Amino acid sequence: MPTLVTPNTGIELFYEDNLPQGSAPDAPVILLVMGLGAQLTLWPDELVAALVGDGFRVIRYDNRDIGLSQKFDGARAPSPAIQVLRKKIGFPARVPYTLKDMADDGIGLLSGLGIDKAHVVGASMGGMIVQLMAIHHPERLLSMTSIMSTTGSGKLPQAEKHAIDALTAPLPGMEEEVVIAHGLNIVRNIGSPPSAEFPFDEAAQRERVLRNIRRSVYPAGLPRQLAAIIDDGDRTSRLAAVRTPTLVLHGEADPLVKREGGEATAKAISGARLVTYPGWGHDIPVPLIPRIASEIVAHARNA
Template sequence: MPQVTANGITLEYDTHGDPDNPPMLLVMGLGAQMTLWPIELVQALADRGFYVIRYDNRDIGLSQKFEGEKVPGVMWHVIRTRFGFPPRVPYTLSDMAADGVGVLDALGIDKAHVVGASMGGMIGQLMAVEHGHRLLSFTSIFSTTGNPKLPQADKAAIEPLANPPESMDEHVLVEHGIKISNAIGSPGYRPDPESQRQRVIESVRRSVYPAGLHRQMAAIINDGDRTQRLKSVTTPTLVLHGEDDPLVKVEGGRATADAIPGARIKTYPGWGHDLPQELVETIADDVAEHTKRA
């Protein structure tokens, strides 16, 4: 797959669809490679007339890593931040938002529809706040505002993410990946076990880099509550969220929609914190309809 130099670093990306169609940038979440965007959803968006661009966020997948950059422990970081003394972090969510804009710059794209999932939704929020003139529309998928008063993740959902396996043996990594998938996945759309295992194997063989997840988490914590900043967003915004999301509760989606002027929200029962095959066409239709409104 190709790489670009964007915002001073190298980022892996791929494209799908006709380059003459309106561009759509997909931004993935915490510790997740761009390939977590199901190819079926990518193709469904391309079939609806978009030039779809995926990329690996910094510090994950095949994009540039920040080897040796240390971050504070999560609890110490949270405590210091709440008392107004955030510790130094290697990079911020604003840096990651600038990465997405940098990908557009490198590809010669002036404006794009942006779709962000989970942490990718947070990055997309900051793109809309800090680079709003580059966005044609914004779709936030199972993301949140960073307001600490909102309901927090279920313990069973956060535990496997917070505790990566000590062994880098492929079998151990695959089993851990399946554990994460089951912990955060949609209760109403359980995956076929064989297909699920194959997807995890492909992801593990492409790249495994736990250190990047911790640095990305530090960037999330450091960014704090975006509620007030989101009130300045003028980009037409759609919020999509699962009503049974155990990791980022649906209240986070509702808070996002409440904070962004004119934002619309659609929620779905049975949907968790993944992109199940059964919802691919629905999500693609929602996004495409939103871009037409925009």
């Protein structure tokens, strides 16, 4: 089982290392960082294959507290409402770990694998994590791509209620059919609205959810990761100092992290380039993968 204890944070991370066929290990590296409560398998195999096919060594990993990486069993996260209130009055709640800790994990994984520099790509919370990599570890980054993410500013439009409710709803049971229904409800409420370009394939989505839950089901990690997001707050002023070449990708129909979150991210980082797509929600739909991969590859090569 490919796991590594990061030399800086001491966290055991599960990772997958994908090398181009016939390539040496010194191929340029793309590190993929996934979002809230999401396993590395939420990066579609088709996207990984596209990036590898363009000559990149692609590494994806489970963040701490999810998937097959180290869990923080028993650690308690403050309730989101209480945490937000305490933060507003200047008395932040204590959290099991921070978003910076999670950024340090990714950098530690690179160090443990003997990789000095990498292109980093983060989706949703993963976008926040790679932003913090650029803030705290700029010397380790060749480029950054922030996908369907945000600066964390409280002034931006908030998630649609149905989307955040679906994502954070308690799992009502651990029976397989119950967990599948829970996962499909999330997909329906945060993903791209069904359209001719992005049709909703019930059978394919069910199979994908089934593969993920048979790999791991660990709902306890989500509230702790959410607490880390709330604790980190607004990154706008910190992002102003970032000089890492940055690409921002965002969907114009994202109900969870609104388009304005991507616009604010690109505005906060000097020289960042913003690309948006009509009809794209908070997912990585297969029909869009060629365009997403093309943008990431072009950005990495230009950087």
